[in-house]
Amino acid sequence: MAEFASADALLEATRKARAAGYTEVEAYSPFPIEGLADATGMERNWVPPIVLGGGVVGCVGGYFMQWYSAVVSYPINSGGRPPHSWPEFIPVTFELTVLVAALAGVAGMLLLNGLPRLSHPMFNVREFDLASRNRFFICLRSDDLQFESARNFVRQLEPLGVWEVPA
Amino acid sequence: MSEIDTRLERWGYASVSDKIADIVLARPTHWIWGVGFLVTAAGSAALFGAIVYLFVKGVGIWGIDIPVAWGFAIANFVWWIGIGHAGTFISAILLLLRQKWRTSINRFAEAMTLFAAGIAGLFPILHLGRPWFFYWLVPYPNVMELWPQWRSALVWDIFAISTYLIVSLLFWYLGVVPDLATLRDRATSRVKQVAYGLLALGWRGEARHWARFETVYLLLAGLATPLVVSVHSVVSLDFAIAIVPGYHSTIFPPYFVAGALFSGFAMVLTLAIPMRHFFHLEDFITVRHLELAAKVLLACGWIVAYGYFMETFIAFYSGDPYEIAMVKDRFFGFYGPVYWTVLTCNVLVPQILWWRAARRSVWTLFALSLAVQLGMWLERVMIVVQSMHRDFLPSSWGLFIPTMWDWIILGGSIAFFFFLFLSFLRLMPAISIYEMRKLIREEGVRS
Numbered sequence: 287m288a289e290f291a292s293a294d295a296l297l298e299a300t301r302k303a304r305a306a307g308y309t310e311v312e313a314y315s316p317f318p319i320e321g322l323a324d325a326t327g328m329e330r331n332w333v334p335p336i337v338l339g340g341g342v343v344g345c346v347g348g349y350f351m352q353w354y355s356a357v358v359s360y361p362i363n364s365g366g367r368p369p370h371s372w373p374e375f376i377p378v379t380f381e382l383t384v385l386v387a388a389l390a391g392v393a394g395m396l397l398l399n400g401l402p403r404l405s406h407p408m409f410n411v412r413e414f415d416l417a418s419r420n421r422f423f424i425c426l427r428s429d430d431l432q433f434e435s436a437r438n439f440v441r442q443l444e445p446l447g448v449w450e451v452p453a
Numbered sequence: 454m455s456e457i458d459t460r461l462e463r464w465g466y467a468s469v470s471d472k473i474a475d476i477v478l479a480r481p482t483h484w485i486w487g488v489g490f491l492v493t494a495a496g497s498a499a500l501f502g503a504i505v506y507l508f509v510k511g512v513g514i515w516g517i518d519i520p521v522a523w524g525f526a527i528a529n530f531v532w533w534i535g536i537g538h539a540g541t542f543i544s545a546i547l548l549l550l551r552q553k554w555r556t557s558i559n560r561f562a563e564a565m566t567l568f569a570a571g572i573a574g575l576f577p578i579l580h581l582g583r584p585w586f587f588y589w590l591v592p593y594p595n596v597m598e599l600w601p602q603w604r605s606a607l608v609w610d611i612f613a614i615s616t617y618l619i620v621s622l623l624f625w626y627l628g629v630v631p632d633l634a635t636l637r638d639r640a641t642s643r644v645k646q647v648a649y650g651l652l653a654l655g656w657r658g659e660a661r662h663w664a665r666f667e668t669v670y671l672l673l674a675g676l677a678t679p680l681v682v683s684v685h686s687v688v689s690l691d692f693a694i695a696i697v698p699g700y701h702s703t704i705f706p707p708y709f710v711a712g713a714l715f716s717g718f719a720m721v722l723t724l725a726i727p728m729r730h731f732f733h734l735e736d737f738i739t740v741r742h743l744e745l746a747a748k749v750l751l752a753c754g755w756i757v758a759y760g761y762f763m764e765t766f767i768a769f770y771s772g773d774p775y776e777i778a779m780v781k782d783r784f785f786g787f788y789g790p791v792y793w794t795v796l797t798c799n800v801l802v803p804q805i806l807w808w809r810a811a812r813r814s815v816w817t818l819f820a821l822s823l824a825v826q827l828g829m830w831l832e833r834v835m836i837v838v839q840s841m842h843r844d845f846l847p848s849s850w851g852l853f854i855p856t857m858w859d860w861i862i863l864g865g866s867i868a869f870f871f872f873l874f875l876s877f878l879r880l881m882p883a884i885s886i887y888e889m890r891k892l893i894r895e896e897g898v899r900s
Binding site for chain 2: 293300312313314315316317318319322323325326328331332333334337341351352355356359360362364365367371374375377378380381382384385387388389391392394395396398399401402403404405406408409414415416417418419420
């Protein structure tokens with residue numbers, strides 16, 4: 287793992303690492319950096335489809351619940367309106383669409399990120415505390431095929447420091 | 454000078470992180486904070502004491518009766534939920550509009566939203582005759598085989614309010630996770646490390662995590678945007694669906710939403726001005742931020758004024774004798790002074806914001822924000838109480854005079870709100886740290 291002082295240096299280093307053939311590259315920064323995820327080789331961002339799915343489930347499920355209760359399970363005459371008085375089912379359908387989509391989005395994001403988790407090998411490096419403050423880190427993982435050469439590779443990127451992450 | 458005018462030139466990633474995190478971790482307590490905490494804690498105790506008494510004795514301890522069965526409780530509910538609107542508006546709509554100045558104020562405005570909406574949620578339960586049955590509004594499998602009445606605005610209300618609360622909480626918590634990681638990494642005591650560590654969910658700022666995080670944050674903003682508009686619209690339907698003159702009006706949804714933003718932005722100013730002063734955050738929340746908030750306030754104020762005008766105009770234009778009688782009563786009846794105070798606070802006084810000097814004078818804005826709070830609260834009281842006290846039949850007319858318990862619960866809810874906010878300032882970063890770091894980078898690139 288190597289430490290850098292600026293976002294651009296990290297972006298540069300990540301691109302170089304990918305160009306040099308490393309596949310298991312992780313980049314850590316104290317704020318989101320545009321293009322960094324692509325540089326690490328992120329493939330598909332599944333968050334939008336998950337949110338859409340949640341929205342569809344909330345919408346259809348919410349409407350079905352009201353239809354089922356008002357038409358099948360418990361029909362009551364309310365001011366002479368038909369049991370299936372759909373315009374009045376819209377507010378609850380809308381709210382449930384938003385609610386389920388939001389819950390699915392947050393849960394999906396955490397799940398895809400493998401969070402929450404209590405511990406991670408990265409936290410064993412003391413300097414990594416600064417990843418949430420002002421430093422930028424790149425980590426080449428040991429399950430990479432080229433890991434043997436990783437230490438020399440990161441040295442030549444002129445980092446502030448290089449550390450080994452204990453597994 | 455940069456377009457957003459946060460005075461960030463002299464700040465770097467590290468110093469901005471330390472400055473905001475240390476408000477929480479190093480705790481430079483100002484004695485004013487201590488006094489405020491004690492006073493609001495006492496007020497909160499009064500609120501909960503009054504609630505216990507209310508549950509024991511019933512709603513008869515309030516001034517409500519027939520015809521005015523909705524008194525302060527519902528006015529407070531509408532007022533608080535309105536205040537709760539600005540936070541999500543700032544976070545979601547201004548995010549989508551790429552208004553970068555929001556970064557300095559979104560975090561505490563979201564917290565404000567949560568506290569205000571949570572307090573608002575108490576009132577509908579408090580005003581029930583049998584509050585222990587409030588969950589009957591929720592569809593759940595029950596042995597009575599009953600379902601909620603989907604055609605009732607009150608059922609829409611519980612869905613709207615609870616969705617709003619949950620989505621606001623998610624939005625706020627999501628945004629605070631990276632900052633909790635900062636607190637975790639900077640905390641020196643073991644207890645704080647463990648507490649913030651658990652809350653930070655193991656966040657480590659990996660690039661792919663950030664990418665998914667930003668996507669879901671943006672999507673939540675997109676979802677929250679129609680939600681903000683829907684919440685107060687649904688609340689307004691509680692009134693507009695009824696046939697009582699003064700309630701039965703199609704202008705209510707937009708009029709309520711504008712009023713909500715109006716009181717919400719006023720509360721943002723009420724909170725931001727002392728906060729930036731006592732915690733020395735003038736470089737992050739600049740006079741320019743306050744000025745922009747003041748402009749939003751002025752714009753919302755005019756929509757509200759349009760609402761007042763149209764309500765009156767339509768009453769006469771309709772030719773409906775009951776509507777006309779209601780408006781005349783609103784102007785010159787028992788509650789007339791309430792109406793004129795509302796107009797003074799919400800329409801007349803905010804016009805000083807046309808002057809740049811007033812928009813940039815911090816303590817003028819503070820005083821104005823308090824006037825708007827008062828005006829908006831009185832407006833809610835006017836709508837709830839004045840409309841109901843004289844409906845169609847003179848035989849069913851009556852008055853609502855608030856009792857001591859009405860005032861205690863109102864005052865207690867205000868104290869509880871500030872109690873929560875003061876606690877929040879010491880437990881969570883009041884300004885989004887990671888977004889400030891991002892802003893510093895973007896500003897650095899530009900200059």
